[in-house]
Structure formats: C-alpha cells, structure tokens
Amino acid sequence: MAGSNRLKDHWAEQRLFGRRVLAASIVILLLLAALGTRLFYLQVVRHDYFSDLSQGNRIRIEPIPPNRGLIFDRHGEALALNRPAYQLELVREQTPDVEDTLARLVGIGLLPEEDVERTMRAIKARRSFDAVPIRLQLSEEELARFAVNRPDFPGVEVRPRLTRHYPKGGTGVHAIGYVAAISEQDQERIDVPNYAGTTLIGKLGIERAYEEDLHGQTGHQQLLVNAQGRRVERVGLTAPDLQRKEAVAGNDLYLTVDARVQQVAEEALAGQRAAVVAIDPRNGDVVAFVSTPTFDPNGFARGLTYAEYDALANDIDVPLYDRALRGVYPPGSTIKPLIALAALENDITTPEAQRYCRGAFQLPGSSHRYRDWKRSGHGSVDMHRAIAVSCDVYFYGVSAEMGIQKMHDFLTSVGLGQKTGIDIAGERPGLVPSPDWKRNAFKKKELQTWFPGETVIAGIGQGYMLATPLQLAHVTATIAMRGERYAPRLVNRIRDADTGDIRALEPRALPRVPVEDASHWDVIIGGMVGVMNDPWGTARRSQIGAPYKIAGKTGTAQVFSVGQNEKYDEKAVAERMRDHALFVAFAPADDPQLAVAVVVENGRSGSGTAAPIARKVFDAYLLPPDQAAQAAPGPTQPAGGSEE
C-alpha cells in the first residue's frame, strides 16, 4: 500500500474506470447479440430441422407382426393355429454389450448355455434395430424371473406374441410342415423389412411352400421412447401424433387333406417306418399324406434345445425324413399293370395271348434263370391273370420282347421318373432307367452298356427303377382315370384375410397318357380288380367285406442296403434287410374316388402288411364313419411268404 511513487488521481481514475465499464458494457451487448443470433439461427431458421431430429429421437417405429394364416383340413378342422405366448426379445442397437447380456441371461437361467453361440449369430444376422427373439415361449416362472432382473437388461424385453400351435400334434406333420425361428439361411429368401417383427417362418411342407400366403403384411406403429429406447406413455408431450398401420394377417389355407382319414392311416402305420399317400384321382387332391414315424411340430415353434433336436435328428427311424415325398423305393410288382399297358400299346402282345409259367424264365442263349416268386409256376396265364396272380415270368417275357427303351418311354409318359409337381417342396423324382441314363449315371461311360437281363428285372419293378410313394399314388390315380392326370396338391382353397373371400384353386391337369386304344385300360384295370376279387388274386383278403370294389396291385421291393441315415445295429440290420411291402389301389373300381399307395419299409408282404392298411384308408374315406369301423378287416396273416 505504501511504496507508490506516483500520486493517485482519483478523478482521473474514476473517469478511466467509467470508460472501461462502458467498454465492458459494449462487449456484453456484442456477446448478447452473438448469442441472440445463434439462438435465432437454432430456434427460428433451423427450427424445422431440429424439430425433425427431436421427433426422430423420441419416436421409434415398431413393426406389428401379422397374424399367420391358419391351416384347416378339407372339412374346416383346424390343423395349425396361433396362440399367445411371451417371448424374450433383444434389440442390438439398444443393448450396450450383447455378449455380456447373453452371458448374464445364461446366468439367471433364461438362456441355455449351448444356445448362446446360435443366438449371437441370429442377432448379428438381423438389422441392429430389429427385435430378435432369443427365447420363444417363456413359462410364468421365467417371466417373473426376468421381470425382477429387467433393469439389468437394457435392450431386452418380454413381448406377447402369437406363436404357432398344432392342435393335432404330429398328425400330418410331413404335409403341414412346421415353423421355427428365422435362421441365417432364411434371411436370404425373405423380404427382410416385411419380416421385421416376425419370429417364426415356415420350414417344411405347406408352412414353407405357402409361406408368402401365410405370412401376411407387417404393419408398423410409432412409439414414444426415452433415451434408453424404452417405451414411455406420456400424455400431452407435444402432441405425439403417433401413426399406426395395421398388419394384414396371412391368408388361411384349406387343405385337401381329410384329418380323419389322415389319422386312420397314421394309426394303421403306427410303429412302422412307412408312407401312405391317398389321392382323389379326379382332381389330384391329396386326401392323406402320411410318413411315419411322425414328430411333434410344436417343439419347433417353442424352440428345441440342442438335446431335443439331436434326439430327433439322430433317431434311427429318421422321423424328420418325409418318406412319402422323398423316400424312393423299387416299385416292385406294382409296376406290372403299367408294363402290361405298355406291351399292349406297343403291340408286343394281346390281352388274350397266353404264356406258360414254369416258375422261372431264361433269356435265349443264356443260362441264367429268372425266378418267379412262385417256385412251382402259375401255369398258363393271360394278361388279366398275370396281373391278378402277379406272375413274374409273364412280365419277364413281355419286357424282354418290348425292350427297355419302349418301356422307359411309356413309364415316363405316365409320370414316373419325374416330379409329380405337388405343391410342397423337396419332392424326389424317382428313376426310370434307360440305356442313355445308364451311360451317364456311372463312371467310365463307355463301359456302361445296357444288359438284356436288366430289362427283364425292370419288367417286375426291380433293378434300377425307383419311385416315391407319392408317385405311386399319382400313377395309380392316373390308371383309375384312364390316363387323365392331375398334379397332386395339398391346398385347394385359400381364404383371403383381407376380404374374407375363399378362393378355390383349379386342379392342375397334366398331359394325358398317350394310350391309343381305350380298351387297353379295361384290361389292366380288370387285372387289378382281379388282384382283389379273383379267387387267385394276391390281395383278395383285403376286399372281403368291403361294400365297394377295389382295384389294386401288391408289390415287394428287395432291400439291398441299409438306409443312409440309419446306424448299424445287428438286430436292427436283420430286421431292416427284410423286403419292403408295397400296395397300390383305387376304389371304387367302376367310379374311382380315391387312389392309395402304401409302402411299409421292411414290411415283407404287400398283401399281408400293406393292403390291409389301404383298405382302412378306403373305408375311412368312402364309408360313413360308423360303417368304416365295422367293415375294416381284422389283421391279415401274411400268406406264408409265398405271394408275388
């Protein structure tokens, strides 16, 4: 305070201070102007821009998944329904650390440890703002457990969703198919935005083939959310004029399948590896489509655990395998009526021409004896009798004279060796062999010549020839209609969810079988009626007591090796080396309403095992329910292993 060497001029200092304050005031006003300009820019000039940003901040668009279309049988009985369930969903964008979140979900027992990796992949496959289901159906106890821990799991929420329910369990599962969580592979075949809120997708059968119809159109709604992305309900927060576009439900499907007939067939096949396909020959409607063993599709909509899936996938009986659609079997003797027809059309023989059967056949200049199934032989047989008693020697001879090429061409024109065009995916084409095919099918093409002996065994449906149960039913329906062909179908009516109108689908006609002389049909159909009705007919027992006439044909197919999916087990192998039992038939013979093909793997006897099953199917379909139960024949003894 002392030590000032100049005198203080109070008045001058006060004036100086006044000037400084004035300058400061000006600076303050300039700063205020700058701030004001900035605020004007933000609040007036760019107001709309920032308004949009603030709207975008608080409004989230959430998809409304459509209700999946329902599936009914031909009489309107429900086969696939929707049922509410609580599912756990995760939005990647809103989850701080997905890996850690999943690990903690495992920690509280809401996610199986072994599912973490798969879940992680599923999350990565979806868009960051999509809600990815990580558990499909939570129990009440699990719901409560999550509710307690919810604050620890930002981005994870429980949502009520509709899930798929199959009230009849495994009935018709191979036709209906099932739905399961959308996988990485599925991502490629779907319209991703339209599946934004969808959890389940059709994986098999109709659920898959008609996915587009069943799924519907996803709607969307705007939600008010806070900075954590949680939905908030606040009234009056600056007029949240939230838009909502309702989802359009998927279309309902009416199947051609008759649930009752289907069930009868499945019960008849219980415990066996087998397939039954029943087709209305007049339009291709598939009335029953059975592959056993079946499995419960409900597990897939819930999400199978690894253990459950493993058990199903590695079952020795391969329940997941659709035998009706994808199982290929040598048609055996069931092919004989068509061979006969081919022979007539190619003028190889006449219906009346007799051949003598001594129990074996030899090609000229060859010592190899092709045996008949009846060692003692059938004696002198014409075409009708050859079909009815299933005389192998008759067909060896006819085939050898006709040659493989003509046989191939005719069988192809009937629909063998190619897909029938049924309206579900995965069908196998089977095989009708020919010298051309043989040259290209194996290595060392030049060595692959066709041997006459191969023609001989092709004549009784053995050798290279393969057909699916579906093809056998289709071909039988074609015989019933005397050459008129329709592509098999499982869906014949679609109910539009929007309008409620039911649209009937037209049957899809296929090229007619080129048969010049219509009377030839009478001959082979007569032979098939003989199978069931002649005193020597191989399947006459299955006609007994039926108020309608059946035309059928038995068959046996040799098993050369154990199926590809089956584990080796000595006892099982012995059983699994037995012949497959086949039977095809249609009824009533004079007014065909149903064509049926039955294949029972390792069933040994077409007449003893397969034919009675077909009879039950006919009864179920053709007779009123009360009569059907009475008419069905009791268990039939295999005829001493000596048929066909």
Next chain:
Amino acid sequence: MRTEIAGPGYSSRAQRTFTVTGRVLEALHVDGPLLAGVLAVGVVGLVVLFSAAGENVSIFLRQAARLGLALVVLVVVAQVPPRLLRAIAPWLYAAGVLLLVAVALTGDIAMGAQRWLDLGFIRFQPSEIMKIAVPLACAWYLHDRPLPPSPASLAVLAVAIMVPALLIAEQPDLGTALLVSAGGVLVILLAGLQVRYMIGLGALLAAAGPVVWHFLHDYQRQRVLTFLNPQNDPLGAGYHTIQSQIAIGSGGVFGKGYMNGSQAQLEFLPERSTDFIFAVIGEEWGLVGLSVLMVLYLLVIGRGLYIAVQAQDTFSRLTAGSLTLLFGVYVFVNSGMVAGLLPVVGVPLPLVSYGGTSMVTLMAAFGILMSVHSRRKLVAT
C-alpha cells in the same frame, strides 16, 4: 429516493409497506434492485429445475433450500464493510492458495478430479473461494497504486493470478482455472490496462495456444475437437452438444411448453438439471423464454456495473466491477457452450443450474456488491 416517495401526503398502505421494506433493506445493507434481479433469476431457475429434474420434488426443495441459504450468506456478507473486506482480502487469498495446495496433496477424488477438500463436517471446493478471492486480492493490490497499473504491478498481478490458476488447472479443472484467471484479468482490465498491453497479451495468448494444446489432457483436446465438429462422435463426446442444440432448436420461438420438452423429459438431453439447463429453457419456453432470462441477467449485470461506477474508492470499484463482469462471463460461457458457440466446459448457468457451491459463491459476490453500494456515502464523507 425512497424517502422522497414515502413523504407525507403519500400514505397509502402500499406505499407504507414499500417504505418499510425499503428501510429494512437499507438497514441490512441490501440493494433492492439487485436483490430483485437475483431473486427473479433464482425463481425462474427453480421453476425450470422442477421440470428439468423430472418433477422431482426433493431436488426442487433442496435447491430452494440452497437458494435460501445463499440469501442468508448474501445478507451476512453485505454486513461486512468494504474497508474490512479490503483488510481481509490478502488473507483470504493466502488461505485459498494454501487450501488449493492441500487439495493437491490430499484432496478427495470426485468426478475423476481432485477438487474437493473434506474438512470432516463439510466438503467444499477451494477453487470456488478463489473465484472471489482472486479479484479481491487484485483489487486490494491496486487500491493504493496509481492507475493504470505500472508494468511492475502487472507482473506481480500476473503471478498472483497464475499461481491459483495453475493449481486448479492441475486438479484438473481447466474451466474453473480459466474462470478464476478471468476474475483477476477483469480487475486489471477495469483498472485501465493500456490498449497496447491488451494487444500484446492477445498476441501472447494466440502464440501460447499450441503450447497449451500440448499440455492438455486427452479428454480436454477431445472436447475442443468435438466442439469444432460435433458430428465426429455423435454418441460420444459430441452427444451433449448435438442433443442440446436439438433441444434448443426444436423449442422454436415459443417452446414446447412447460414440462413438455421431449428432449429433456425423455432424457435425451444429458445433465439437463445442471450444466445443460439452459437447453431445457430453450426447449420448453423457446426463444421467448431465453430472451426473458437474458433480460433478467442483463438487469443484474447492469445494476452491478451501476454499483461499480457509483463506488467511491478503487478497491470497491474494481471489486464490484470485476465480480459483476465475472458473473456475466459465467452466463455467456454456459449459454455459449449449450448453444454450441463454445466448447463444453463444466460451467453451470449461474443461479439456475442445480448445485450448491456456485450458488453460495455467487450470493457472496452479490453481498459484496451490496456492501459496497450501501456504504458509498460513508466513504465519501
């Protein structure tokens, strides 16, 4: 003036009440207009805070209690005559520096920085004391010296400012360090620092820029970079700036309405009841609300400068002027930061932001202003 209004013949009840109030205020050394301005801002702050804190009553009550406590501090400080204040000033400064050193050695770690001193019964930030102590000390030093200050005096003042500033910057709290320095610099500027020195100082600062940059912490550099381009890191460092600008901009001219700001209410706006409360006002009350607030601040600043000009000795004048301008600096730094004109620094909006320490400091400063104003005649005679 008040006595004139309350003269005989004007004895309506209102006037009597006014007169009584005036006398009470005078006896308490409280300046009516300044108190009115401060209270207006404080009440606006409480109203806004209620919405910004999501209608949290306990936060509201706590802040109201702080405002009340701070008013008590104001009145208490107002009782201290400027002469006594001048006598205390160097000791307050010395004590503040010692406390800063103590903090540097033992301070509590809060919010990632050593800013707090725990005295057992109370935790406080010594840097807060320095906001007042530095201007007081500078004014004390210049009180008896001829103005404009000599180069030697400037050198002494520079050191007096730098010591606490560096100690605070080391905590690290660059924002407060700059504000504390600003308090001292304002004193020097008001003392009549020659324009040529100002230019020289400006040049020096510009030259020091790169050097300072070198010594900045990473997060501090990040803040500056983010300020220059907030879109660089919209979910990280730029988030505050972007969200506050969205809040202000979407408020428009008239705002979205009280408690209706979606940015604030839905928690998009971070630190909405503390440093970014300005954006809440902008969103809910619009340009109109912000203008009203700025006018209130301007009234407070204007009254403070008026008091400074009226002050009758160098110490009072410099103290009042610098504290008032420092208040203005706070206002502009906070609003400029929230509006995207300045980088994000942790400076609250004075009298409005939630928080106790700065409120008490500010009220103490206003107490000093009132003390200066109410005793000017005594000094003059």
